Amino acid sequence: xxxxxxxxxxxxxxxxxxxxxxxxxxxxxxxxxxxxxxxxxxxxxxxxxxxxxxxxxxxxxxxxxxxxxxxxxxxxxxxxxxxxxxxxxxxxxxxxxxxxxxxxxxxxxxxxxxxxxxxxxxxxxxxxxxxxxxxxxxxxxxxxxxxxxxxxxxxxxxxxxxxxxxxx
Numbered sequence: 001x002x003x004x005x006x007x008x009x010x011x012x013x014x015x016x017x018x019x020x021x022x023x024x025x026x027x028x029x030x031x032x033x034x035x036x037x038x039x040x041x042x043x044x045x046x047x048x049x050x051x052x053x054x055x056x057x058x059x060x061x062x063x064x065x066x067x068x069x070x071x072x073x074x075x076x077x078x079x080x081x082x083x084x085x086x087x088x089x090x091x092x093x094x095x096x097x098x099x100x101x102x103x104x105x106x107x108x109x110x111x112x113x114x115x116x117x118x119x120x121x122x123x124x125x126x127x128x129x130x131x132x133x134x135x136x137x138x139x140x141x142x143x144x145x146x147x148x149x150x151x152x153x154x155x156x157x158x159x160x161x162x163x164x165x166x167x168x
Contacts, residue, residue: 003080004029004052007062007076027101030085038050050099115157118156119153
């Protein structure tokens with residue numbers, strides 16, 4: 001199963017040092033039945049993009065709690081055995097948890113299929129979104145608009161062989 005693990009550049013650097021994404025359990029996003037119902041599409045690529053987008057939102061939350069991390073959302077796409085992935089059926093229809101899964105074991109970085117990250121020119125918008133996230137969660141519409149501004153930036157695709165370059 002393809003899952004999308006939200007992280008940050010420091011998180012990716014740690015995964016490279018450790019040789020794995022971890023420790024377990026890992027929060028991730030995938031094409032779940034709830035995501036299929038929420039997104040209302042049968043197109044696998046569109047569903048994968050929706051799961052990636054959900055992971056990018058989670059990466060933004062990680063940036064909001066780590067002021068030292070460069071202001072670029074980062075998601076690692078990894079392939080894991082289905083048996084390692086669980087979804088909480090009680091939260092399946094919670095809009096905040098659509099597509100959310102838990103990976104029960106650390107994942108070797110060799111299982112990564114790709115890395116998705118914001119371009120450097122997205123940093124000002126991502127920084128503003130991370131700073132506004134708390135107010136947006138409390139219902140501030142202007143803050144919600146700022147948070148949504150980060151989503152205007154498409155994440156770039158990098159092959160796993162380029163991880164070293166991303167961390168330089």
